[in-house]
Amino acid sequence: xxxxxxxxxxxxxxxxxxxxxxxxxxxxxxxxxxxxxxxxxxxxxxxxxxxxxxxxxxxxxxxxxxxxxxxxxxxxxxxxxxxxxxxxxxxxxxxxxxxxxxxxxxxxxxxxxxxxxxxxxxxxxxxxxxxxxxxxxxxxxxxxxxxxxxxxxxxxxxxxxxxxxxxxxxxxxxxxxxxxxxxxxxxxxxxxxxxxxxxxxxxxxxxxxxxxxxxxxxxxxxxxxxxxxxxx
Amino acid sequence: xxxxxxxxxxxxxxxxxxxxxxxxxxxxxxxxxxxxxxxxxxxxxxxxxxxxxxxxxxxxxxxxxxxxxxxxxxxxxxxxxxxxxxxxxxxxxxxxxxxxxxxxxxxxxxxxxxxxxxxxxxxxxxxxxxxxxxxxxxxxxxxxxxxxxxxxxxxxxxxxxxxxxxxxxxxxxxxxxxxxxxxxxxxxxxxxxxxxxxxxxxxxxxxxxxxxxxxxxxxxxxxxxxxxxxxx
DNA sequence: TCCGGGTATATTGTATACAATGTGCAATAT
DNA sequence: ATATTGCACATTGTATACAATATACCCGGA
Numbered sequence: 289x290x291x292x293x294x295x296x297x298x299x300x301x302x303x304x305x306x307x308x309x310x311x312x313x314x315x316x317x318x319x320x321x322x323x324x325x326x327x328x329x330x331x332x333x334x335x336x337x338x339x340x341x342x343x344x345x346x347x348x349x350x351x352x353x354x355x356x357x358x359x360x361x362x363x364x365x366x367x368x369x370x371x372x373x374x375x376x377x378x379x380x381x382x383x384x385x386x387x388x389x390x391x392x393x394x395x396x397x398x399x400x401x402x403x404x405x406x407x408x409x410x411x412x413x414x415x416x417x418x419x420x421x422x423x424x425x426x427x428x429x430x431x432x433x434x435x436x437x438x439x440x441x442x443x444x445x446x447x448x449x450x451x452x453x454x455x456x457x458x459x460x461x462x463x464x465x466x467x468x469x470x471x472x473x474x475x476x477x478x479x480x481x482x483x484x485x486x487x488x489x490x491x492x493x494x495x496x497x498x499x500x501x502x503x504x505x506x507x508x509x510x511x512x513x514x515x516x517x518x519x520x
Numbered sequence: 521x522x523x524x525x526x527x528x529x530x531x532x533x534x535x536x537x538x539x540x541x542x543x544x545x546x547x548x549x550x551x552x553x554x555x556x557x558x559x560x561x562x563x564x565x566x567x568x569x570x571x572x573x574x575x576x577x578x579x580x581x582x583x584x585x586x587x588x589x590x591x592x593x594x595x596x597x598x599x600x601x602x603x604x605x606x607x608x609x610x611x612x613x614x615x616x617x618x619x620x621x622x623x624x625x626x627x628x629x630x631x632x633x634x635x636x637x638x639x640x641x642x643x644x645x646x647x648x649x650x651x652x653x654x655x656x657x658x659x660x661x662x663x664x665x666x667x668x669x670x671x672x673x674x675x676x677x678x679x680x681x682x683x684x685x686x687x688x689x690x691x692x693x694x695x696x697x698x699x700x701x702x703x704x705x706x707x708x709x710x711x712x713x714x715x716x717x718x719x720x721x722x723x724x725x726x727x728x729x730x731x732x733x734x735x736x737x738x739x740x741x742x743x744x745x746x747x748x749x750x751x752x
Numbered sequence: 753t754c755c756g757g758g759t760a761t762a763t764t765g766t767a768t769a770c771a772a773t774g775t776g777c778a779a780t781a782t
Numbered sequence: 783a784t785a786t787t788g789c790a791c792a793t794t795g796t797a798t799a800c801a802a803t804a805t806a807c808c809c810g811g812a
Contacts (some may be wrong), residue, residue, distance in 0.1 A: 302591070304579075328791070329761065340572075340769040343794090347536075347576050351583035360532070360774060362794060375673040382618040386610065405546075441585070441607040445677070534795065558764070570797040575764090592804060594764060 303341035391436035578582035620721035
């Protein structure tokens, strides 16, 4: 599908997009911590570019909700709260349900086949017990469903929301109690879509997201508790 | 509530935000037409600022989907197609249903009262037959529901989607065939929320959005037809 | 006449210079 | 000793200069 000129494809992107991707990755992985200030000169020096692309990248991060702007104080990494996360998940749930319903109507047989493969890949990834594998297999699985919705706007919004979730995912996925159930859930989703049953699919994805939500909330609460203990 | 220093409050906003608002307004009202190129020097001269704030504003418009970037060709106003509109409406429908469901759980009695008033205001606006009145009354009505969802992320996304709809609203609302039914629909939504019945509310808003969708699609098709005739 | 190459020009991409403003520290007065 | 004022510095906001590149037009040759 791809030709072989994607080596260092970033070299052909505008610097602002390279910077944007770099900063976003740093925030999502926690390298840049919530509340940390993004100072332009500092970042410019560090990345070896001028302030202009840095500023334009920050504008985009602002719209994505990953940073907040304070007038005359610049940008700082947005804080994560349980409320903000459950807000995101509430929306995600609704849009995920929409995705699978639309996918049921519009998915091709060939895509159903790819979905089954992605489902199996995910099982293998869980066997490998490598977090990066598991995460990317999970993303691949859901991406197929999004694409099958044939709704560009929806795909764009879901990518955005999914990105937000990575900030938590890197935490909650360590909580391995639910990996086996994730496999079961993915299978149910796949089967429901293959049967092109919108309501069944919606219920399956509902369970899936709710379980993740509970898992993440448990993690956050645990961390908050331990933070409080540290203070004492 | 407000003090009296909000005279020309834009004067205290960064130029990029002023430019952003200006350009967005121009696009939504159709002053800047789909496909039109946004050339930085030209806009800078016209608005009396340098290219820097223009560029930063364009970055934001890009994220909102109002302009598309072409590499090395800059920005141009995003085209409106029936597909892009139905994409937006598909998402809107899902999020509107979520809004009313959440509102049913979280709305206060005082807000229900305000909702009823907004409902009556809308009826008065329809009587006045002034499009601007009708539009703003409609927005006010829906804003109360959004706010009652208590989900900041959802509110932000709905505002965004609603803005996109203005590009069409200025057209479709001329189609007055549905104003009376809009009143009925608003009443049904209000009653359902007042009863705090999520499913009934969802069905009511579903009908509401679908009717608007049909109305807009009729308008678009009619315009496309007349455009084709012009060409002949 | 039509096609192709090359150059001029317009436009975006990037860097840097300059202006405005907020923050922190220190000096001074109470 | 503490509070307040003013100044220096750090940082963002804005403008402009410079570089890279795409587009359009012109000219020459087939």
